[in-house]
Amino acid sequence: LTTSRYEYVKAFEQPDILLPNTWIVVRIDGRGFHKLSDHYVFKKPNDLRALDLMNAAAVEVMKDLPDLCIAYGVSDEFSFVFHPSCQLFERRNAKLVTTIVSTFTAHYIHQWGTYFPSTPLQPPYLPSFDGRAVIYPTTRILRDYMSWRQVDCHINNLYNTTFWTMVLQGGMSNTDAEQELKGTVSSDKNEILFKRFGINYNNELEIYKKGSVLYRQYELQTPNSAQTPTEEDTSVPESTQSRSQQDKLRKLRRKAQVVVDHVDIIKDEFWERRPWILSNKP
Ligand code: DGT
Ligand code: MG
Ligand code: MG
Ligand code: MG
Ligand code: MG
Numbered sequence: 001l002t003t004s005r006y007e008y009v010k011a012f013e014q015p016d017i018l019l020p021n022t023w024i025v026v027r028i029d030g031r032g033f034h035k036l037s038d039h040y041v042f043k044k045p046n047d048l049r050a051l052d053l054m055n056a057a058a059v060e061v062m063k064d065l066p067d068l069c070i071a072y073g074v075s076d077e078f079s080f081v082f083h084p085s086c087q088l089f090e091r092r093n094a095k096l097v098t099t100i101v102s103t104f105t106a107h108y109i110h111q112w113g114t115y116f117p118s119t120p121l122q123p124p125y126l127p128s129f130d131g132r133a134v135i136y137p138t139t140r141i142l143r144d145y146m147s148w149r150q151v152d153c154h155i156n157n158l159y160n161t162t163f164w165t166m167v168l169q170g171g172m173s174n175t176d177a178e179q180e181l182k183g184t185v186s187s188d189k190n191e192i193l194f195k196r197f198g199i200n201y202n203n204e205l206e207i208y209k210k211g212s213v214l215y216r217q218y219e220l221q222t223p224n225s226a227q228t229p230t231e232e233d234t235s236v237p238e239s240t241q242s243r244s245q246q247d248k249l250r251k252l253r254r255k256a257q258v259v260v261d262h263v264d265i266i267k268d269e270f271w272e273r274r275p276w277i278l279s280n281k282p
Helices: 007-012 033-039 048-064 093-110 139-168 174-181 186-197 206-210 231-235 243-255 268-273
Strands: 023-030 068-074 077-082 129-136 212-217 257-261
Touching: 023 093, 023 139, 048 068, 048 077, 048 093, 048 206, 048 212, 048 257, 068 139, 077 093, 077 139, 093 129, 129 139, 139 174, 139 186, 139 206, 206 212
Parallel strands: none
Antiparallel strands: 023 077, 023 129, 068 077, 068 212, 212 257
16 A cells, blocks of 8 residues: 555545434525526426426436435425435535535436427526535424425415416516515415405415425335334434345335325324335335
8 A cells, every 4th residue: 555745635624424313404406596597487486397307306316315215395496305324425414415416416407408398508507506414303303394394385385476476467567566465474365366366376286385295105015014103213323234234225215116296294194104204114
């Protein structure tokens, strides 16, 4: 083994291992998508092609990284969740975030033409994403994080739906619509939509109202064969499992179908019906 006199520079690299035994959420967000969505003329307030493209890229990330248990997407953002037992890349922060961001971006650009066949990508309007990792110490807080994103989706979508209906169908100026919506609560917006435009907000697409939830579906899974996740489940680090056990799990996860759902993840029901998501045990 030879070492050069320059090797000492390696000591400048700082460790960035994320706290063990905690949930890791990597959230990515489109950079400057306000401008990008204008340039490629995304439909307002929601462009189904853009959302489907986000989901398609996220499905590929889930397939590429079997350690991920669930992902949630809305607008130009996606949150990817690693289980507390995850040992991928020794839980190195930068390695996890950059891998997810670049894998997602690669697939987003690769599949762009499928979703926007008549508007090819053109510099300088090339999609890019930022990303960050946040750790959460308990399943309760992880669920509150997911709820926070879905509530945000609902609040923004109700506002945007009302605003753009007032502008595009009601002929109002942006500033007038903004002015009228200032200080309104949800019921006010529902009423404007219904009374003025005959739109029942409940009938809007679920993907717009609830965002997108991605998780693995296991063929052999039946509601009764699943166990309820317990504290033990999250406290067994993957590093203490045998290699073959880990490989088996990874294989199962890799074979599983990644489904895209538009459902409530705030209430208990979603999680109780799919206990393998939080227990990470297919
Ligand atoms: P950033 O994230 O700080 O680099 O800046 P932006 O511009 O990406 O801002 P952000 O992430 O807070 O907001 C997302 C923007 O993307 C927002 O201006 C609306 C736009 N956007 C996302 N999805 C759609 C869509 O389906 N239709 C349209 N028209 N715009 C969308
Ligand atoms: Mg942002
Ligand atoms: Mg953005
Ligand atoms: Mg955003
Ligand atoms: Mg390398």
